Structure formats: C-alpha cells, structure tokens
Amino acid sequence: MRRIGDLQDGRYPISTYGNDEGDVVSETARWRAEVFVSLRPGVNDPQGLAVRDGLRRLGYEEVEDVRVGRYVQVWLRAPDVETAERRVAAMCEQLLANPVVEHYRFIIEPA
C-alpha cells in the first residue's frame, strides 16, 4: 500500500486512501483547473463594450467585439482527470459561475 506523500513519478504527489480492510481504493493526483467565466452570449456586457471602444480609440480599428470575464484557478485532488472534470463542472455550476447569466469553460492539467 502506498503511503500519503508517495510520488507517482516524482512530479505528482499522490495520496492513498484505504477501505476498512486496508485495501487501496483510490490514488489521488493533484490537478490544476483554469476556469474562464463570462457573460452568456446575448447578455449585454457594458464592460466589454467600454474596453472595445477604448481599444478602437487606441487605433485598434480591427477590433470587432470584446467580452470581459473572470479567470479562476483551482487546485484539487482527484483519482483521474474525468473525476476532476466532473467536480470542477459542479463547482462552476454551484458557485464559480452564475448559470442564469454566465457560462464557463475550463482546462485541467496535472499540477
């Protein structure tokens, strides 16, 4: 049985949980999620419009549209990337984004 703190490949810290019999049931790797939250398409984004106008005034006439959002990083433990994705999606739905007005996407990579 691996001990908490063992390293899988020298890079990802691993923690191990046993069941009552002491068997290993999961090894949890550490992940970093980068979450991008922005207003849903169709919801007026006055902040984005103000930035767009500012860019145009600076001479960036090619700018067509700007939407301003929020960037959140989350470090978490999960046995595999699928679990991490599922957990982060739930976090977005519950707190990181307000699904009434915002949508989100995220990238997950080993931390």
Place this chain on the structure above:
Amino acid sequence: MRFGIVTFPGSNGDHDALMAVRLGLGQPAELVWHTETDLSNYDCIVIPGGFSYGDYLRAGAIARFAPVMQAVAREAEAGKPVLGICNGFQILTEAHLLPGALLRNASLEFVCDWVWVRVEQTRTPWTSQLAPGTLLRLPIAHGEGRYYVDEKTLAELERAGQIVFRYVDAKGNATPEANPNGSVANIAGVCNVRGNVVGLMPHPERAFDRLIGGDDGLQILASVLAVGLEVVRGRGGH
C-alpha cells in the same frame, strides 16, 4: 411584529433597516448575525443592503453560504415574509430564493439617486396595503442593479405575477430614461411564485421619514404589519 434583520460582514444597510422599523414603524427589531441558524423567533426577515463579503466573486455569491441563509430558506419555505433590499436582493437571487440575476449597471457607474417606482403587484405581504399602480419615491445606491432574466423567464414572471416594482418616471410611465441601470423591462423588484419573498434594488428603509428626504418607503415596511394583524386575529378567534 418582530423583525429580524440579518447582518453579514460588509452589510451597511442593517442599521438603517433597524432604525426604520423601530422609529418609522414603532415595531421591535433585532440585528441577527450571519452565523445564526434559527430565525423562528421573528415574524418577518429583512436581508439588508451593503457589500457582504466585499462582493467577492459576484455580489451576494458568498453570503449565500452563510449559516443564516439556511434558516432564511427554511422560513421562506414556511411562508414567512422575507424582504431583500439591494445587496439583500442580490443574495436572494444567488440563493435561488428569487428568480433572475443582478448585473453591473449598464452605465458602468455606481448610481446614487432618488427614483420613482410603480407598484405592480399587491399580492405580496410587502405590498398588500398598497393600491396597484401606486408611485413611490425611493433612493437607490448600487453598482450592480441591472436585473436580468431571459425572455422566456420574463414571460413566466409576467404570467405568474412576480414583477413587484418597476422604475417609472414621475408620471408613472416605465420609460428607458426612467431606468437607472438597464434592468430588463424596467424591473426594480420581484417576488417568488408564492409571493412571500420580495427583493428590490431601491431602499425603502432609507425613506422612512420626511426629515431624511421622504417617507414613501414606510408604506412597504408597514404593509407587512397586516400579516401580523392576521396572526393576532387568528389567535383571538375572530
């Protein structure tokens, strides 16, 4: 009638609400700290304005997880009158006790002003004593007050009678000019389906006496007393 007024770290309208209830209505009121888990002692609950938890993430997003919010949800479920003012309105939408969301003002500016609102719905305990169409002059002070729902939800709110207040001009017309923040359909306040939970961006508690610029807000706070009277009459057997 006992008013419970919830204080979160960052609330700043709690003492205004306390004064409005005590001095304006002559009713007992207490501040309730956000860690409280039992609100059964109070006959109605006010979630006041301010910047709970510094408006981190989104206005109202963190306050929703305060222990007291479970008690608020429980009392709301039981039918007790709940009023969310400004940040309190934002918290109630984040807690899904009210529909919609409040976004950054369309102007991107914090607005601090007096506005007219029209009473659209009188089936709520907070408007029951007002005639439909009553115009009230109330102060506003917010940076994120742009009420938003999608078109489908807006139609549902209209149908279910959940739009309680609209921004209007002094003649009572809901014009774009009278809309201080870009809210959908000039909406200033809504209620839940049942009607006992109401949220609005304007501050009725800051308009309880002519000495402070107006007393129209008192009509909203006083409406809820009718609920108390019903309870008393019920106890008396009449």
